[in-house]
Amino acid sequence: MSENNAINHEFNDKVRLEDDLYSYVNGKWIENAVIPDDLPCTGGFIDLSVGVEKLMIEELNALSKQNQIDDELLNRAINLYKKVLDNDNRKKGLNALLDKISLLDNIKDNASFRSYLYYLYDNNYTLPFSLGVSIDSKDATKYCLTISSPSLILPDATMYGSDSGNALLGVYKSMIKAILDEVGIQDCDDLINKTIAFDERLSKIVKTNEEWADYIKAYNPYEVSKACSLLDWNLKDFIHSRFGKTPEKIIVADPRFLDNYKELMEEHYEEFSAWSKVLTLYSNIGYISEEFRELSSIYSNALSGAKAVTNIDKYAYRLTDRFYSEVLGVYYGKKYFGEEAKKDVISIVHNLIESYKHRLLNNTWLSKDTIKKAILKLDTMIIKIGYPDKVEESYKHLVFSEDKSLYEIVEELSKIKSQYYDSLLFKEVDHSLWVMSGNTVNACYNPSFNDITFPAAILQHPFYSLSQSVEENYGGIGCVIGHEISHAFDNNGAQMDEKGNINNWWTKEDYEHFQEKTELMIKEFDSLELNGNKVNGKLTVSENIADNGGITSSLESLHRIKPDADLKLFFINYARIWCIKQRPEYEKLLLTVDVHGPAYYRANMQVRNFEEFYQAFDIKEGDKMFLPKEQRVIIW
């Protein structure tokens, strides 16, 4: 845990709780907290992540010194960790990287580009589209092939042309120039200008973050022949050689992009070639040495406001975790997560699900049919707590050549991973897979699996502890669990059934009623301001619905197991879990890209919707936390 430790802090006597719960609970800590130079923020979730990271680095350092470890996968993870720490060895990868990008110079036009596509895809080049295997949202027992648009240099398409966007592109350009100079590539101004020009063209045709937040609209099945003609590429041959046979359909996640793709590539191939060269170099240069990693962090630090590069131990841990996350997660879980806590958390989850059912049965705005289907979704929900019993099969393929440089090893591992995921295309989906590893400080609902996952690492104080009060546990992990369950019924989850398929299980009237409530939630958050910047109600609506449902179900569960519960403790711990101090750049960035609302309002706005909050602290009209009854929103 960092010295900042946001957990046991004093209240802030400069504000009244009745006017600002979040600042009353967290203000004093925030005032004194120092954000570590290599981070964009500090507090709650981040403190726990920093703590887990520190612990795991100590573990890996100790394990690195042992001669024999009786766990092959863990051995491989440790060997990768050691490779990252060996800066001299890393430098040997530069020629291989330069060879990789120089290939692009030989591909002179769009026609020859098409003939190279298989090779470029297989070798992890930055392509003008992304292609990959994912779970089929209309039949979650199967996989499907999805085509999507590429990521942009700026975090959101709406930022192009704005002052802040231009300033960030300026930083990007000078960083790339320095990298190109350092590796000895000529004509760098021309290369950079073409790169930016192509990215700007992309920004006009790809989805914005707000559009991506509607998951259902990313499911557009196309005939393979139609996708072929839009991509101007014999995708059928590619698919056949890559996957053995051709699927009936291909899912297009960003149709506007695909409609414009052909023209873009035909008319601006040279710009694309520069863009691909620069982006492929940029995404790999950090592996080459610590010096290059530092240089290539300039842009990401400008985005987040971080003042320094993470140290090499953290970098080594994160890169190892990128490839061997479940190996590290199982190790962490076995060593640090007890059976007693697991049993206790399972009972909280069941209690929360029970409350949900109870509330659904007493729901006054849904018909019996819709209620029945919603309860079916709860009854079939799979619960994953702590860490999986064993490391997933796919990890056994992750073998790398120990005599190579880090860059070459990353290439090798990335290739194995993407070949493995591609090999799943015609296989059945295994719903026992975990999407988060045990060492992750987070939790999630996976709509395709209808499952909820609570990794061991989040089951800590202040979210959860066997030694804190029941009220605090329900204000912490109870609300987080309720939040994840609520994702089954947020604006996206509500359109998917108990099997994880997009399927309308609502009556028309019920769904219209739900949409009206969703609109109220959008409106409630859309009006909010944070340090001069606006919250986007549409972008954050699914998470706000989930927070709202989380508090509702956790309060009801607490009430059932402890009728005389002290709700002050509940709400105070709820505000405490959102305690965070952010750099202004990062705060602004998140308002543009993050589907979660800012922590300040996740605490302060949500609690205002609950009568229990008014009663617990005797909040009255005139207090700033007061919201007239008719403006309060409760969905589930």
Ligand SMILES: [Zn+2]
């Ligand atoms: Zn969520």
